[in-house]
Amino acid sequence: MDAMMSTIQQLFIEWGYPGLFISAALAGSIVPFASEIVLVVLIKMGLDPYYSVLWASLGNTVGGMSCYYIGYLGKVEWAEKYFKVKHAKIEKMQKFLQGKGALMGFFGFLPTFGEIIAMTLGFMRSNVILTATSMFVGKLIRYIIIAYFTVFAAHGIAALYSQYFG
Template identity: 30%
Template sequence: MEYFAQFGYFGLFVAAFLAATILPLGSELVLGALLLSSLSPVALVAVATVGNVLGSLTNYALGYWASKGVIQKCLKMSDEEFLRAEERFTKYGIASLLFAWVPVIGDPLTVMAGILRIHLRWFVLLVTVGKLLRYIAIAFMALQVG
């Protein structure tokens, strides 16, 4: 059982980390499956949140250090799309980082935060709050169904 727990937490961490990068992956099913085992829901939510936030920090770093051309190529964005994304981020401000967990828009949000050099303290705080609340909601629903 101890091996299962270690593997489960590690697997969830990896899934959550990769899900927050520009790779098209998800961590919700892994979290849901592990919640139905005997592992601690609090620990699972914490591991998923930390992994997901670290994945978002990877996107932030990409935006911070990579050239515009590299970013556009990675995200498959035209010049127009890139400009619109930058305008939207500027329009809605850093509070939009609370929605970094949303599929399709979350990854570009975190990359754009890096491009625009959003203060790292605000980035980590807002992204963590949003992702933590999301994982709490997923855990609550999974445990109600299971």
């Protein structure tokens, strides 16, 4: 399984920005995938960090909104049967999200819980534009942090290392 994931990640890396978008869309959906690796490698290979963050954020939002639409179009029983999301988890999330609304889409970047939040917002028929916008902002901030550490922190660590040990 790891070899297959590595091959798929390598393919997305070879595709550049479109590959990053697709990998992020998969990661944002119910498919377990690590788009962060693709992002880091592409930035290290010289792709523009700003465009990379933008493409990753857009792709991850598309993936997250696919979870929203699974909830919007589906039934709680479908989420249980096909996506292995327990009914009790959805009910608990609905109670938690009650009154907080679409802005909770911001937390769609969280592993596992992000998909459940998005599906629950779909079940609850939250405002699509607010959900997508808040989800995009959360995912954008997450990718900015990853890109920052990829670009700037790595240079700082290398400089410190060479100053004291080089």
